[in-house]
Amino acid sequence: MKITIASGKGGTGKTTVAVNLAVLASSEMTGVAYVDCDVEEPDGHLFLHPEITSQSDARVPVPVVDEDRCTHCGDCARACRFNSLLATKKKVLIFEELCHGCGACAIVCPENAITETTRAIGVVRRGRSDGLTYLGGVLNVGEHMATPLVAQVKEEITDDLSLSIIDASPGTSCPVIEAVRDTDYVILVTEPTPFGLSDLRLAVEMTRKLEVPFGVVINRAMDATNDLDTYLQSENIDILARIPLGRYIAETISRGDILVDVHREMRNIFQSLFKFVASK
Amino acid sequence: MKIAITAEKDSLDAPLDPRFGRCAWFIIVDTTSPEKFTAIENRAASAGGGAGVQASQTIIDEGVRAVISGNFGPKAYDALDAAGVSMIVVEAQSVREAVQAFNDGTGKLLDSPSAAAHAGLRRI
Numbered sequence: 001m002k003i004t005i006a007s008g009k010g011g012t013g014k015t016t017v018a019v020n021l022a023v024l025a026s027s028e029m030t031g032v033a034y035v036d037c038d039v040e041e042p043d044g045h046l047f048l049h050p051e052i053t054s055q056s057d058a059r060v061p062v063p064v065v066d067e068d069r070c071t072h073c074g075d076c077a078r079a080c081r082f083n084s085l086l087a088t089k090k091k092v093l094i095f096e097e098l099c100h101g102c103g104a105c106a107i108v109c110p111e112n113a114i115t116e117t118t119r120a121i122g123v124v125r126r127g128r129s130d131g132l133t134y135l136g137g138v139l140n141v142g143e144h145m146a147t148p149l150v151a152q153v154k155e156e157i158t159d160d161l162s163l164s165i166i167d168a169s170p171g172t173s174c175p176v177i178e179a180v181r182d183t184d185y186v187i188l189v190t191e192p193t194p195f196g197l198s199d200l201r202l203a204v205e206m207t208r209k210l211e212v213p214f215g216v217v218i219n220r221a222m223d224a225t226n227d228l229d230t231y232l233q234s235e236n237i238d239i240l241a242r243i244p245l246g247r248y249i250a251e252t253i254s255r256g257d258i259l260v261d262v263h264r265e266m267r268n269i270f271q272s273l274f275k276f277v278a279s280k
Numbered sequence: 281m282k283i284a285i286t287a288e289k290d291s292l293d294a295p296l297d298p299r300f301g302r303c304a305w306f307i308i309v310d311t312t313s314p315e316k317f318t319a320i321e322n323r324a325a326s327a328g329g330g331a332g333v334q335a336s337q338t339i340i341d342e343g344v345r346a347v348i349s350g351n352f353g354p355k356a357y358d359a360l361d362a363a364g365v366s367m368i369v370v371e372a373q374s375v376r377e378a379v380q381a382f383n384d385g386t387g388k389l390l391d392s393p394s395a396a397a398h399a400g401l402r403r404i
Contacts, residue, residue: 077337083330088340088363095355098330144329 002183008199010170013219018167019047024270026132031162036136037179038169039149050127050134058152059118061101065092069113076105122149146175172206186214192228215240241273286349290319292376298350301332314379332356357393
């Protein structure tokens with residue numbers, strides 16, 4: 001089973017929920033993995049301190065032009081939807097960072113002058129933190145595209161893993177869609193602020209389009225009813241847990257400690273959340 | 281000589297568009313008869329990425345030898361430089377004035393990008 005933790009707004013508590021759920025689950029069953037798909041800014045490892053057992057390059061395809069065969073007709077540049085090829089009268093320039101690896105240029109070239117090579121965009125890492133499997137990706141600094149790396153990290157989820165908790169990046173664009181796609185359930189983490197609600201609406205719309213069932217965890221929840229509660233009720237969205245607003249929680253997190261290991265009431269909250277997840 | 285000027289509208293009296301990659305129009309003139317012109321709409325203006333690359337491809341396909349604009353970003357610079365197209369920045373309000381400045385030799389020839397990626401109207 002694959003559960004994705006997403007949000008919309010950044011900083012609402014995805015990693016907090018993902019890490020603590022994974023740690024709690026790992027104390028109740030075997031075959032649990034924490035999967036860090038926030039490849040631009042991974043931070044699960046700051047809490048889990050995994051021992052990394054293997055690391056490999058994540059590579060994407062890019063074109064190579066054989067200038068001896070090239071007649072500079074420009075068909076490749078015209079075919080490219082991502083503007084990564086420029087055909088001057090003397091040579092073809094390739095802007096590799098824009099290339100999406102679709103292969104259209106190689107297909108349209110009338111001289112068969114284009115072949116494929118690969119370039120590294122980041123790394124995929126595998127490790128362990130006590131009984132918990134750790135999987136994650138780190139995108140190279142300056143890289144534009146996180147999505148192919150997110151896909152490669154998810155490919156590391158092997159069949160022997162019974163429960164994988166995927167920590168997505170914030171937002172609702174391509175890397176998040178890649179993380180959420182083809183998973184079994186999404187937990188949307190939100191907070192009772194105007195920005196939190198505004199971004200939650202977008203995340204809900206995205207998740208519904210991807211046709212993955214979902215529920216909401218409210219982080220920094222307060223007692224009074226507010227626009228967030230009203231919205232969730234009117235949309236018939238399940239509230240899976242409420243994590244209270246508390247300075248002690250922020251202090252624990254800022255020390256890099258795991259909430260369920262330090263605070264009884266946090267363990268209880270995540271125990272209920274795990275029971276719900278296990279029932280799915 | 282065939283040159284292009286980035287413009288906000290498709291006329292010689294149009295204001296100079298200070299951005300190259302996402303300008304509205306390219307006005308193409310022969311400097312020896314500057315009252316005759318061709319206007320090409322810049323389809324790169326709405327590109328998700330690589331606008332400078334796509335705009336440069338248009339320039340190259342038209343056989344233009346020099347481009348007058350305000351800001352050339354890093355991809356546009358590399359593209360036009362590879363194609364041997366000169367990049368020139370002038371002080372001018374309209375396309376007509378820009379062509380005049382070019383003919384008078386008062387423009388500045390660029391040897392590096394004038395702006396960072398996605399800089400809009402900001403200069404380095």
